[in-house]
Amino acid sequence: MELDGRVVLVTGGTRGVGAGIARAFLRAGARVAVCARRPPDAPVEAAGRTADFHRLDLRETGAVREFFTALAERYGRLDALVNNAGGTPYRLLGEGEVERHARVVELNLTVPLAVSLTARPMLHAARGAVVMIGSVSGTRPSPGTAAYGAAKAGLEQLARSMAVEWAPEVRVNTLVLGMVRTELSHLHYGDEAGVAAVGGTVPLGRLATPDEVGEAAVFLASERAAYVSGASLLVHGGGERPAFLDASTANKEESHGTV
Template sequence: MELDGRVAVVTGGTRGVGAGVARAFLAAGAHVVVCARRPPPRPVEAAGRRAEFIPLDLREAAAVHALFADVAAAHGHLDVLVNNAGGTPYRPLAEGTAEQHARVVGLNLLAPLTASLAAYEHLRAARGSVVMVGSVSGTRPSPGTAAYGAAKAGLENLAASMAVEWAPDVRVNTLVPGMVRTELAHLHYGDDAGVAAVARTVPLGRLAEPSDVGDAAVFLASDRAAYITGASLLVHGGGERPAFLDAATANKEV
């Protein structure tokens, strides 16, 4: 199995994309620790195996350092950190305060930095890897979630710099997902008809499933990616159909 015997920590791994990543790692043979402020609504399981849950607030640096020390001590090593925790409410810039936007940046950029620094010595000893979970919001304008987009852009740059500084001992890469169909998709895209309409804007004709992101994370963490570091892997189904194409052909018969 790709990750047989490896020990992986997935932040925010209790639901959504994070749970998809955790399940993919379990199926690939890893022992998986998921951490979040609240326990998962149901156990995170795959291939007859269950992820270990440890409560954690990533804003508390001392607790973050303690978690990685405890995991490494309990299992003898730490091989993979997946920095998945993040998110944002919809909030136009002028409708939020600087402090509110700063909290979004803190969760999506500073928290992964805190976790990576806490895990570094353990990952270095195991010659392990870090997988950042970015977003296409960091590669294009992100109206309504501008602070989130800025943080994800910063995260991708942070990962590239980290990869250079920490080579050859620790590989660091970024997954860049597009739209993902999670249990909260209705909050972003509406009912099933809304999800279907949004899916039609993606060249592959559907939203990603959490398992799609999880499989890509397994690849980056595995020995098959042994020569890949400082890279960004797009997991977005081809991106978005350029709006000008539809505008240019709107009045033409096909």
């Protein structure tokens, strides 16, 4: 198997996108550790193998240092780090205190930086890889999740700089995700009809699955991407159809204008 014998850590890897990423690495033969503040409802499993769960609040720097010391003792190596932990509630900028928005930035930007710095010695020794989980929210306006979008934009820039500073021993790349269907999709898009309607706005006609995101993460961490570093891989089903195309009343057969 392509990652047989390798050790991979997926932060926030107990549900949703993180669990899909962990399953993909399990299928690829890696030994997978996942960490989160709360244990999963069920073990993260794939291909007859199970990810090792570690309880950890990534915002506590002392706990993170202790965790990586224990990780080195238990596994002896770390070949890939996937910085997946993150997220945000819907909150307009004017409806939340500064501290609330700052916590969103901390979780989605400062935490991946701190975890990567702590993991660096092990990754350096293994000539390993870091995969940041970014978002299209960092590439376009993100009303209602502005702090999250700003953090994800910063995360992508951080990855590019990190890729230069840590080369050639450690490769660093970003997966820029669009909408993904998870067990919590109904909280964002409503019932099945709502999920289908939202999926219909994507050129490929549906939302991504967590396992599809996982396969992209495996690619970036594998030898197949040995010369890929400082890159951003778009996993968004073709993006978003420009609104003006539907809003325009011009006769498309006769119009020759461009925007």
